[in-house]
Amino acid sequence: DALGALVYKVEGVEFNIGSVISALITFLITAFVLFLIVKAANKMKNRGKKEEAAEEEAVPTSEDYLKEIRDLLAAQTPPAETVKTDSTFTEK
Template identity: 50%
Template structure:
């Protein structure tokens, strides 16, 4: 059982995922700091509040912390934009990484398809002439 676990952990996908989780956690802290320490005060200049998280209002006994939500929304948008850029970059690299052999194999496959269609048509014509 330990051997199977070691093989599972040593696979590239698991190690890559673990590295991604660690980097993502560190990046999340960076984005949170950016939002709280730089973007929040910049937006706060227009709302007369230094810290966005202090923006709130009360209705009866309920307190709505709009500023905290805005901080979370800004962090979410930054993370999604960065993920979009990463995925877009990987897709471009994947397209560039296609080898000519793969492209030729795709062309051969299409040529083979045409040849099969021609063969089938010839076989149909042959059976039609025999009848």
């Protein structure tokens, strides 16, 4: 191990710098792989939410149905005119 040979001496105490660097590299690689796994899991989770939201938007609400009925009734021919005679209505 080339990194294991790196040693730093301070007042007779040896610090194995190679082991620290090796552990740091291992930690960074592990953290990066874990980050990619979590990112992929979140992407899959959000994809399901987007599909559900699209399905919910496609389903008409009761207000939409009522507006459609109103528009259809307005498009029909107008009802026969009525004339008021005395206190009753008669069709013309």
